[in-house]
Amino acid sequence: MASINPAARSLRLLQQVGSRCLCPAHSRQPVAVAHNCPSHGQGHRAATRQGYASVKKPTRPAMEYAFEMASSNIRFGEGATREVGMDFLNLKTNKVCVLTDPNLKTMHPVREAIRSLEENNVNYVLYDRVRIEPSDASFKDAIAFAQQHQVDSFLAVGGGSVMDTAKAANLYSSYPDADFLDFVNAPIGKGRPIDKALRPLIAIPTTAGTGSETTGTAIFDYKPLKVKTGIAHRALKPLLGIVDPLNTRSMPAQVHLASGLDVLCHAMESYTAIPYNLRSAPPLNPLLRPAYQGSNPISDVWSLRALQMVVEYLPRVVKDPNDHQAQSQMLLAATFAGIGFGNAGVHLCHGMSYPISGLNKQYKHPQYQVDHNMVPHGISVAVTAPAVFQFTSAMYPERHLELAELFGADITNVKKEDAGRVLADRLRVYFQDLKVPNGIGALGFGSQDIPALVEGTLPQHRVIKLAPLEAAKDDLQRIFEQSLNIY
Incomplete structure (x- = not known):
């Protein structure tokens, strides 16, 4: 199998951005009409479904011209979980909300994280009711818990369900007067942008799948419509993801x-x-x-x-x-x-x-x-x-x-x-x-x-x-x- 050099390919892509043909066939903007493309002459047909309007001089760029890279800080290594107490000590937090699910609360990852908090005299409260594949109701339960205990930071120990629930609890603790659907992705919710910094969140994944320790996304089942949806914004991403291979040893x-x-x-x-x-x-x-x-x-x-x-x-x-x-x-x-x-x-x-x-x-x-x-x-x-x-x-x-x-x-x-x-x-x-x-x-x-x-x-x-x-x-x-x- 031929080897792929991602770095070389990326450099080529960057060089091509300015010269790529922007007709719908190559911009991949879905339509189904013949149009005139300078690179291909009359009748070049796109595998897309919307019209191709004549180009007018825009007051701002017609197409996106920039992308942003956002990711949590990542710490990887066997046994890195034992450092989390020192991290919260360094943050000078007053009360940490530790979130996990009922199956994990007595297992090594949670025990090790709580031991680290206690050894470093970090005050915490434990929420161990996270629902696997969370729903709007389970999100609201965690949000109410965090608001009730007036926490100023969060620790998620678990899979994507736990990390996503912690993100939601963090968000709505920072916006206590918001309606739940305010930040949920449109068209189900209002898609309101997050316009202020949230509280510190450290995520310790115990499954090798979601990558939620790096992302600003929280997914849940919205029961009224029987569909999954989510909340997505860079501000949701954890401050730190502690990726410790010892924490996935017990996965079936x-x-x-x-x-x-x-x-x-x-x-x-x-x-x-x-x-x-x-x-x-x-x-x-x-x-x-x-x-x-x-x-x-x-x-x-x-x-x-x-x-x-x-x-x-x-x-x-x-x-x-x-x-x-x-x-x-x-x-x-x-x-x-x-x-x-x-x-x-x-x-x-x-x-x-x-x-x-x-x-x-x-x-x-x-x-x-x-x-x-x-x-x-x-x-x-x-x-x-x-x-x-x-x-x-x-x-x-x-x-x-x-x-x-x-x-x-x-x-x-x-x-x-x-x-x-x-x-x-x-x-x-x-x-x-x-x-x-x-x-x-x-x-x-x-x-x-x-x-x-x-x-x-x-x-x-x-x-x-x-x-x-x-x-x-x-x-x-x-x-x-x-x-x-x-x-």
């Missing part, structure tokens, strides 16, 4: 699997997202520039490296619970992917996963100790991936071929129009070897459920609008149909 194999699949989709979606400079017009105020900006030369480096690591190490982790090297590398891959997608964003796999989780009625994944039916997030994003990337390959097929090559495909003589099929085939083989549930059918969904799944996807503007090719209602329906069984 199926939790490793689901978490690793989330990393895989983070990396693939962020690398194939619409480029930052073709996403939309720049904001009137940089405060309004979204956390998810589209693919960019820096995120590309992190996303590609994360995918390389997942392809190599996830099968080892699932096969052997004592493969500590593979576990450590998967935890690092999750952080790498978090830096990548936390700035570039994800698209259709994640957008379509939210109704899969929200509309689940009967599925409960093995080895998850929860008292409710649940499709783990990583499973819900993976089951549509083969069909999604076959669809999106119509734009930037070269990138899709690069991804297929990372999964072991020989792309030497593959035509661009076959990029999606080749990548989808490699994904199916990879998933079958890992015994991933065989499509949404294995999760309890049938053809009769697809209209509701489509309707649940359409409001997910924050992510689906980052797809390299616009997915209309009939496209989403076709992707769900192709995902009933995936191998």
Whole structure:
């Protein structure tokens, strides 16, 4: 397999930004009309769906011209958890809200973190009711706890559910008079920007998947609409992520699997997202520039490296619970992917996963100790991936071929129009070897459920609008149909 040099590719991308053709076919702005493109003459037809207006001199740039890189400080190393008490001591905090879930509260990561707080005489209160796959109700419960105890800093010890809950508790503790939907992503919420610094939050991940220790995103089930949505802003990101491989040693194999699949989709979606400079017009105020900006030369480096690591190490982790090297590398891959997608964003796999989780009625994944039916997030994003990337390959097929090559495909003589099929085939083989549930059918969904799944996807503007090719209602329906069984 040919080696990929992400740094060299990134330099080439930076050099190309000023000279790239900006017609809709190459800007990947979805339309379906013939237009005149200076580079291609009359009748050049775009694989997109909206008109191509005549260019007028703008009062400000017509397209985005900048991207921002934001990430938490990261401390990586075995045993680094023992330092967290000193971190809060250095911050001179008065009362820390420690958040975790009921399964973790007596396990090593939480015990070690609390021991460190106590040894450094840091005052804290413990909230151990975090719901795995949180909801609006569980977010509100944690928010009320933090407000009641008047804490001035936060420590999250757990997986993405815990870290996301801590972000929400931090946000609404800083805005005690805000309505819950004020900061929730539009169109479900108002998408209000965060215009002040929040309290310090330190995150200690115990799963190798979400990368939430690096990002400004908090995801939850919004029960009134039976869909997942979230809150996204750079101000939400933790001050510090302590990434300690000792904290993932107790993860069951199926939790490793689901978490690793989330990393895989983070990396693939962020690398194939619409480029930052073709996403939309720049904001009137940089405060309004979204956390998810589209693919960019820096995120590309992190996303590609994360995918390389997942392809190599996830099968080892699932096969052997004592493969500590593979576990450590998967935890690092999750952080790498978090830096990548936390700035570039994800698209259709994640957008379509939210109704899969929200509309689940009967599925409960093995080895998850929860008292409710649940499709783990990583499973819900993976089951549509083969069909999604076959669809999106119509734009930037070269990138899709690069991804297929990372999964072991020989792309030497593959035509661009076959990029999606080749990548989808490699994904199916990879998933079958890992015994991933065989499509949404294995999760309890049938053809009769697809209209509701489509309707649940359409409001997910924050992510689906980052797809390299616009997915209309009939496209989403076709992707769900192709995902009933995936191998």
